[in-house]
Amino acid sequence: MATNAAPGADTFPKLLIRNADIYGTRPAMRHKDLGIWQTWTWKQVLEVVRAYAVGLHRLGVKPGETVAIVGGNRPKLYWSVMAVQMLGAIPVPVYADAVADELAYVLAHADVRFAAVEDQEQVDKILSVKERVPKLHEMFYDERRGLRDYDHSHLRPIDDIIVDGRKALAEEASLSAWLDHEIASGKGSDPSIILYTSGTTGVSKGVLLTGERSLKAAADTVAFDKLTENDIALAYLPLAWVGDHYLNYAQGMVSGFCTACPENSDTAMADLREIGPTFYFAPPRTLEVLLTRVMIRMEDAGFIKRKLFHYFIDVARRYGDSILNRQPVPLVGRLFYGIGNLLVYGPLKNVLGFSRVRVAYTAGEAVGPDLFNFYRSIGLNLKQLYGQTEAFLYVTAQPDGEIYSDTVGRTFPNVDIRITENGEVLFKSPGMFAGYFKDEAKTAEVMTPDGYVKTGDAGFFDEKTGHLKIIDRAKDVGHLNNGTLFPPKYIENKLKFYPNIREAVALGDMRDFVAVMLNIDLTAVGSWAERNNVVYGSYQDLAGHPLVYDMIEQHIAEVNHSLAADKVMAGNQIKRFLILHKELDADDGELTRTQKVRRGFIADRYAPLIKALYDGSREADISTEVTFEDGRKGVISARVKIRDMQTEPVPAAVGKAA
Amino acid sequence: MDLAYKIFLDPFVQMGTAPDLLMQTLWEGLVAGVLYSLIALGFVLIFKASGVFNFAQGIMVVFAALTLVGLYEHGVPAFLALAITVGVMFGLAFAVERLVLRPLVNQPEIILFMATFGLTYFLIGFGELVFGGEPKVMISDQLLLPSGAYRVNMFGGFVQMQKIDVAAAIIASLMVAALAVFFQKTRIGRALRAVADSHRAALSVGISLEYIWVIVWFAAGIVALATGIMWGARSNVSFALEIIALKALPVLILGGFTSIPGAIIGGIIIGVGEKLGEFYWGPLLGSGIETWLAYVIAMVFLLFRPQGLFGERIIERI
């Protein structure tokens, strides 16, 4: 496509200028604000960002300096990224929901002098840890409310900076020229952004990316999915997450499509429905929650409607995917699917806001086949990709028409993948990171001498599809005492595919058998409880309820069955399980910001329970400290029941890792 | 000048010069007033107890009378017919409570008001379907109601009083007395007052609203029957009587929706005022002004005393 081969545009600022030329009057950004979709064209964005950049310059932002960006998906924060890059400085996005600790760590580690933040909440948070961030000199904020009485000696509204910049540009012509020169002199090899990974283990690392590589990577995917300036995406995932920066920011810049920001997190769903994106990304968890909601709401529907729904969903299961993949489908199938599309799928996609979605991706976790197939069957072109912050997202992805729920797709164009004998996946990609910020040691650790990056994931290429399959984190793959290969995540995922099970932690490495600790899904189980008039006061009550245990027991029995079917996995059947008394929570460090389980941490946090699981006791006491959203801490303690499971006979042969 | 004379002087001159005519007019006004009062009474009973503005009251009057006469025409002895009619009115009260009030409980007033419209239409259709639409003659004699007239000499002339009217006046006052007793003395009566004050209060002292409503509507039915007989005896029984229901509305405004004495006095004021107006001022405007005079009286009155004769002043609080 014409748009990817951006001649000379090897940095984001240059690209922005190009876009203002080519797509001048097309919408670059929309934001649901004050009840309507405020819109900015590429020209307008360029103008604002230039003014902003000049304003920042006058405040003393220098090339090579780092500027923190803290907040949700708001135009002004995206512009902050652009403006900072325009000055050759480095934006450092930070998760808006990061607790003060994490925030302090990142700001300090990235030694930022400036921070552009969303609102009073963030300002307060940063001020609360000010002494831990000595270098921090000045903050800019988007939302004025409540900040009026604050000491403004080192605090100012972003608007004012932009206005100031405009004035300056208007007054001295030289400035404009100077800015142009600044932009032109920017090199593709310069760092364009630092993204802090929410490390699955330990503290987060700052992944340093360069403009040229980022754009190359983005160009490839834009071509791969044929994204154009006519596409539109809703930016609702954390600004600081590589996904948002890549999918919305980078791809938007390259393809010139429009990025829309929701009014606020509560209205995101409604906004999605209004704006009707054509490109959509959702982590499996989101899709899961959505599907659960759909099913629950349908439970309340009238008898006939419910029957109708389930009948046609069934029809879709049979034909939908093949139709989407343009495979031959019996005429009657097409006919029924057509009716279903009129009566169910179409309306359903409409209420979910998917009607116009052309390309949808999910990644970050394994997706349940049911979940995945559901969305595909109703005609949502959902695909999987496998990626990493270090790769600037993409490593593999599924091309249209080659979709399998259990693979993460083909090696991506211009990417090179190698798999070590112990199953770890290595890659070399155009978007590859330049290194960890201020952390050569770590960088060296993950790089092979010949310049490949270790993903830390174990996987293998599937013979018949040629797609990559990821089974687990390489270091997490362990063995039972009887030598059976034990990939915990694989088992956990099988469990989590049940709507009632929200989170699962499988144990078994260097132990005699597999045992699991579970979180039930409050929404799903809650409504189940209502329907079966099970009374409960809190998550804890519900989790401890015998009937709930029974229900979960059935699920696990099924899992065991499916495990038993697979030769390699048969040894991993679950022998004991318990339901945790509290939900695993990122604020307690049990999950990462991207909602991944922190194994090590959980292992010692719940040591008593784990011990009980293996010493055969029927129940165990546990008390855990929890952090509330406002940062206060408290302690929850409970007595957790443990159940034994029947397992099915294990086939004789015990295999080894693929 | 001339007109002013016609309006402001002439009528009073006439009154002075022919006091007997004046008395006659007053008497007729009084009798008409009594009948208005009776209908208004029906309204008040129901409005007090169930907060329903019962538009059907007028029709109930006709319906009752029609049933009575109709039954008689089908060969039922007069007093048996009367008894049966009473039964019918009870049935009606019961049905209304079951089929209209209960399903509509807690609906806004306007809705209940509308429902009584529905009731009106139904009763008209039903009555005519069963007993035929043509006007009927009230069976006054069979019910041993007096006929003929007294001639009372006074002011050198005489005033003619139909005996039936006298009877009407007497029966009306008896009925009011009876109701008064009913309200003051009987348990149900007290219950009714409780309900009128506050439904919740009524419930809290263990009175079933449904029960109360049936009673009230029945009572209103009886009042309607009596009214029907009286009115029927004066003119005759047909749905033309419907109009008198509307006559009762200004009475209510004067008297206030919830005051029984108000209904009586209001009725008489309207009745008398109307007749005087018609007789002395009517000719000026061309006759028939009694169709609206009552309302104008009421409306003017409202402007000065929005809460009616006996209603108490409402202080709005926020």
Add this chain to the structure above:
Amino acid sequence: MRAPTDPDVAAGEVLLSLENVSLSFGGVKAISDVSFDIRKSEIRAIIGPNGAGKTSMLNVINGFYHPQRGRITFKGETRAEMRPYRAAHGGIARTFQNVALFRGMTALDNIMAGRTLKMQRGFLWQMLRYGPAMAEEVEHRHRVEEIIDFLKIQEIRRVPVGRLPYGLQKRVELGRALAMEPELLLLDEPMAGMNLEEKEDMSRFILDVNDHYGTTIALIEHDMGVVMDLSDRVVVLDHGIKIADGTPDEVKSDQAVIDAYLGVAH
């Protein structure tokens, strides 16, 4: 919204003052001979036990009740009594103890209704809802949306207020009052019947209003904690008589006040 006026500059200047106001209903004295003033940009609390005549006080200020004796001076204009709509014209807005929203209308329309006084376009334009009328409608919608954003009630914009939970209704009502861009905002127990969290939110909003728009606020509140945190000055009524007037701390330590509150549960 109106350009924020700096409280410190404006402080001291009297916005509204009541002199020897007395009010009674058919012999029952609600307020007797009460005088106090409200200064520009301050938050003024009126407190007192139940039946102290607090609400009646507000009703007098915005002209819903007419005092038998006494004078009311608002923005230098002295008069024996206010008239509701004149008070509104003069820039006095008001919320009610038990929410008085237009239940049949959406949150948006309720707040838009608050702009009525600011809307000028005549009936004919209204009929066509075109040109100037539409322009005006849009302009005011924009103002209203700012308030909606300010009060964080975006999700309920289109919900008929009758269906909203109490806490939100109170917010919408505040929004409607703000839409009038009042100089003096009367809040009658803005936090009655709210849970702790809602109370915190509401206090925040009240402070923000005072701070963001520089609006002068007079509020009645039962929750002493709230009053002490929010208000600059407090006047205490008991049985329609003023028993104390001063800063929260002065009032707190005032014997008369303590006595008045003895036995009154809060």
Add this chain to the structure above:
Amino acid sequence: MFYREVGQFKTSYAADQALFPILQDKIGILLILTIAFIVVPLVATGFVIDSIITPVLVLSLAAIGLNLLIGYTGLLSLGTGGFMGVGAYACYKLATFFSGVDIIILVICSGFFAAAVGTLFGLPSLRIKGFYLAVATLAAQFFLSWCFIRIPWLYNYNVSASIEVPTRTLFGIPVTGPTATPVTRYLIVLTIVTVMTWIASNLIRGRVGRTWMAVRDMDIAAELIGIRLLPTKLLAFAVSSFYCGVAGAMMAFFWLGNAESESFSINQSFLVLFMVIIGGLGSLLGSFLGAALIWGLPIVMRNAPVVLGIPVTAATMEHITSMTLGVLIIFFLIAEPNGLARLWQIGKQKLRVWPFPY
């Protein structure tokens, strides 16, 4: 189910506040209008137009008028018939005096007379509310119908004591009187009703409507946000009566062709009131639905036996009709006190969230 709202986002308040913000609704209304303006005249017989469609349109307009008063401003009025009458007679007199002036203009003008009278009788609304006000408006009703009978001047001293509509032409085509075809009269009525409905919707969505509804929902609060009650209520009376007046005039000129005082009696008031209540308070759509139902039902009733070949005397049929009407009114009130409009709303909402139940 047929709603596909994804991607229908608004980038301006104007668009957001449009009459039909949803595309599918726009299409729907356009469809209805094309049918009304093009299909109906082509296919419908003169009888159907004259005995069903035109009456329903005229009565709908009256219902809208009354709805503005009751549904939007919360003022109960039983004087509708009277105000319609004022319109009719005013139009008749105007037509006699200004025989040269275009009849449609006269019809509209007659609305102003009705408005004036309505405003006059609206004056008590400042002091009195609810049923008291209703009764006050009854005064208007009776006084007016009395005038229609007692003041021969109003009907030009015709022996018939009724309005006898003269023949008037528009662009050479007879639009009133015996020679005017049903279709011509229908099209004129349709046009007027469409325009006036549009205007009504503009009013109620704007400042005026909000002040009305504010007064309806809580007059005290309304007063304290600076709404002056009397002018607001009187405006409501004026506009309402204007609509009723025009409806009355159209009734006489484009529908009945001749009208006596009976056409504007108290019963007419009640009929329109039913239409408003059954249709739905505070809904323009409801006014149409209500009119269609209340007017259509008896016709259906009357013709049913004929169609089914059941021998019933006209009189009996009348009685049965009246009974059923009564029963149906009660039934509808019980089934959906908020009227047909609400039913429609619920249905639409269901379609919008389909397949979800809410």
